[in-house]
Amino acid sequence: MTFRTDLGYARDLDAADELREFRRRFVIDDPQLIYVDGNSLGRLPRASLDRSRNLLERQWGSRLIRAWNDSWFHLAEKIGSKIARIIGADPDEVIVADSTSINLFKLVMAALEVRPDRVKLVTDDLNFPSDIYVFQYTLNLARPNRRLAMARSPDGITVPIPLLEEIIDAQTALVALSHTAFKSGFVHDMAAVTALTHDRGALMLWDLSHSVGAVPVDLGKSGVDLAVGCTYKYLNGGPGSPAFLYIRQDLMDHLSNAIAGWFGQENQFGFDLDYRPAAGLRKFLTGTPPIASLALIEPGVDLVLEAGLDRIRKKSIAQTEYLIELWETILAPLGFTLNSPREARLRGSHVSFGHPEGWRIDRALIDRMAVIPDFRRPDNIRIGVSPLYTTFEELHATATAMHRVVDDRLYEDYPIEQLGVT
């Protein structure tokens, strides 16, 4: 079948989609609403409704404190072991805790401690700002003579490996990067960058927030040391659901948690006044996990495991490719630029389109066209593809709506001032 811009073609693609049944497993109460922001906040899995009812009524309501021993106490490890299967880790190498930023803080502090003679932390300017704030702060805290070295993307879209080769050196303690960049969707070559990092004697940390559940990752095969990631995007864990952290098995005994607390204590209910870290990853816990939010991660993770990352990636590539073909045909002539890699191999599961009026176009899409993408400064409209529920028809409608908003100048009705959450 050759590419066409008509709705019939989108429907043909949906009919041939082998993951199409998964859409019914999500709450979609307004079929007219086109949600292309699953890369920010994933949709609600139907199974999470039953899970939350069970958690509130049966566990909290009836079992009360006994529920800790029934199932809550080891929930962080249980869900971590399922996430491990999605990212190519061993079951006891992943645990769920805190937010991505806090996990990053813990792992960066731990990594800097085991490379005491090295002064550099290497990252790139496509990384998520929160990660960079954490790096700046931890470097200051750990030792004032340490510094951040940042590879600068030549095009705002990609960071070619030679740029990293130039700055990762014998002074480097840690290389910490986002596997899939939040703005452009660029995907680093995990195996190659990790090998380069190890070659120079540094540790490698990946932020998997925009990859997990959408882009295949094999931490074990790539020999990755450390990783963090969030669960509310392609894992559909819910707003503010806790994040995960990964430490390679053989490193675990050498690393310590800078935020000690009773959930990371060896014998938590011994109430000993001296801190002795628990064995394995549990020492990277700190305080009481938010059980209600933690429990709701599991249904989304189960859906990803059931669908399988190979099928998810195959559909994700077909859908981002389709979107880019629509851009070439109907959006580029209206001044939209492609701010994501053209090559599928280098691209995650969202596509960014730039336009000088990006912010007002985004507002008009949400208010007038019932299309929900998101916006990232200065001019990026991000279209997120979540293969478990995004349809080709929705992508067709999104591109058509973007065309209409610009062609009919509908965006002119919206103010230039930006809202709190974009």
Ligand SMILES: Cc1ncc(COP(=O)(O)O)c(C=O)c1O
């Ligand atoms: C790549 C990346 N890292 C870190 C974060 C921050 O996560 P958290 O709010 O859980 O700390 C985000 C949030 O969207 C992100 O996209």
